[in-house]
Amino acid sequence: MRTTLASCLLMVLALDSMAQGTSTAQxxxxxxxxxxxxxxxxxxxxxxxxxxxxxMKALAEHLQALGQRYLRPGQQLLIDIRDIDLAGQFEPWHSQAYDVRFLREVTWPSIDLDYTFEQPGQPTLKAKERLSDKMYLSRPGRLGNNDRLYAEKAMLGDWFRQRFAPPSS
Structure with a gap:
């Protein structure tokens, strides 16, 4: 059973996407x-x-933007996120314990998800995956980026491109 918070968030995201215009890739x-x-x-x-x-809203919007960029018309992707462990952690022994996530080599991001991918004329693809990025501190573009979810979005972008982007011509 989904929580009320998640249901409300999905409704907001759905209404937001309708207001922006619909696309055949979803x-x-x-x-x-x-x-x-x-x-x-x-x-x-x-x-x-x-x-x-x-x-949750930022990660959902990021995945939807990736879909707009990489999915072809008629392709449908349903992603069920089962767990999130953001990069870094709060360290209660520091003076800024609840304001700063301390990024360390052993606190890499991970996301557990299931997905269902449908496209016309092809069998439905279903899979479970655990995404993680142990090298997140070495990622190009990380320094100077103010997005607090940079590591998670970069990891999701890599995964999305590997699974769903059309082959380069």
Whole structure:
């Protein structure tokens, strides 16, 4: 059963995408029990357990933008995110314990997901995956980027391109 928070977020995202105009390529993102996610908050005081709605919204929007860029008309992708562990961690022994995520080599991002990919004339593809990026601190473009979800978005972008982007000609 999906949570009310996740349901509301999906409705907002669906209405937002309708307002922007519909496309024949579509990505739907759902969050399965976000209250049980390991570490999906950029504000440890407001969301000490579970998922921050802003994190879920930003990741869903990023995946939908990737779909607009890489999926062909008629292709449909449903992504169920089962768990999120953001890059870095809050360290309670520091003076800024709940304001700063400390990024270390051993605190890489990971996301567990299921997906269903449909396209006309092809069998439906279903899979479970665990995405992780142990080299997230070495990623080009990381320095100087102010996006607090840069590591997670870059990891999702790599995964999306590998699975769903059409081959280069």
């Amino acid at each position: 990505v739907e993102v759902r969050f399965d029990h976000p209250e049980k996610f390991r570490d999906a908050s950029l504000d440890n005081r407001a969301y000490p357990r579970g998922a921050d709605p802003q994190v």
